[in-house]
Amino acid sequence: MTFIEVKNIKKVYRAKLATKGTEALSDVNFSVNKGEFIAIMGESGSGKTTLLNILSTLDKPSSGEVYLEGQPLSKIKDKEISRFRRDTLGFVFQDFNLLDTFNLKDNIFLPLVLSGTPVIEMEKRLLPIAKNLGIHEQIERFPYEVSGGQKQRAAVARALITQPKVLLADEPTGALDSKASQNLLETFERINEEGQTIMMVTHSVQAASYSNRVLFIRDGIVYHELYRGNLSVDDFRDKIAQSMLVVTNRGEQHEE
């Protein structure tokens, strides 16, 4: 069975009383296998965040359906949606979204606290994740006492501690310097190799080059995709950059 299937997704944002809306997505189709690391790229305004919001049930498509392990997301009842998100999905955002009044450990525990997990189980899960992400020595510190990269790795730990089926990341390296970005991307690559399915929206060719597959969105559809195969990060980065050039120069290409 396909792990995630996105079928004919259309999204039109319509302001109240407006007759004509903005069509952010017109007909998006793709599927994802368990254990893939997918990057979603496209120009500003191409609908990347809209797509991620639909995949994460934060928003609903105007038409079309997303299936997770064969289950249509639209059939999840409103009262079950928070639990579904908390138990099934992990989120990582550009600006970390950590609570400043909690130390890293309590930030990481938060989704488990919300789902009523016993403290002993929370403690059992914490150490291997914190060690894997290299933040076990900072765990008692508050967000304002650690670096941006450490904050983001704490956010990844918070996303992973529920053992989600999918990790969804929206521009996770957007607020990080290049060293911290590389460190985070190597972490994503490693947890993906350990089996974690990841879907990441990014503007960055460098970030996308750590994925297994890049989906390019334009004009409301997935118009192109690239598989990494056996390419190194550097070679895949060059291939993605070439594809981006073709997109940017599409006007000139038609005129030839």
Ligand SMILES: Nc1ncnc2c1ncn2[C@@H]1O[C@H](COP(=O)(O)OP(=O)(O)OP(=O)(O)O)[C@@H](O)[C@H]1O
């Ligand atoms: N809540 C909303 N109401 C109306 N229009 C919206 C809304 N959210 C997004 N849009 C529009 O939908 C289109 C897609 O936006 P989206 O944020 O998904 O693009 P994006 O590819 O993530 O852009 P960026 O890379 O700049 O973050 C844009 O034209 C945007 O202006």
